[in-house]
Amino acid sequence: MTFDLEYNSERTLMIIPEYGRHIQKLVNHCVALETKEERNKMAKAIVDVMGNLQPHLRDVPDFKHKLWDQLFIMAKFELDVDSPYPKPSKEELQEKPEPLAYPKSASRYRYYGNNIQTMIDVALSWEEGDMKEALIFTIANHMKKCYLNWNKDTVDDAVIFKHLYDLSDGKIDLRNTEEELIESKNLLRKRNTQGQNHSKNNHKKHHNNRNRKR
DSSP states (O other), X not given: OOOOOOOGGGSOOOSSGGGHHHHHHHHHHHHHOSSHHHHHHHHHHHHHHHHHHOGGGTTSTTHHHHHHHHHHHHTTTOOOOOOSSOOOOHHHHHOOOOOOOOOOOSSSOGGGOHHHHHHHHHHHHSOSSHHHHXXXXXXXXXXXXXXXXXXXXXXXXXXXXXXXXXXXXTSSOOXXXXXXXXXXXXXXXXXXXXXXXXXXXXXXXXXXXHHSOO
């Protein structure tokens, strides 16, 4: 008794592996059918099966459109059927996408992040008063915290005020103020405390999961 074994190394590569080899063979058979009526009937059946194999895509807009496009791709654009959607072209599929613009940083002080620039812009839009002043010092304290996270263990307030002046295009000037920001050691203590609490919580979760009944 002999067996005609088929090895994967001898098989043709699948164009969309997610659907499996059986779907690819059905597509190939559909392409080879003689009459367009038969091809239309089988193409619709294949699309229905493809939809059942990808139920997580049902909530995606143009779900059916995507299935028909994938059908033509697996058929190497050689399938002649009446599709309810425009038939994609091979050139369109192989066309290179346009290059994406590199995201612009808030400024040369990248360690502050883009959110700081957004907060500064909001502060500049507020009317003068206690609320605006409180927001500005909140921003400055947050900048100091960011600086300590990515640079050193200490920083002079004058450095933060200078950076805030630059980021606001000179519209927020605290360089000559007598007010002081939160001390570096307090910011570092708060950061370390949060890190320790996070570590303890993770250890506690791991301990609970280990003792949980299976």
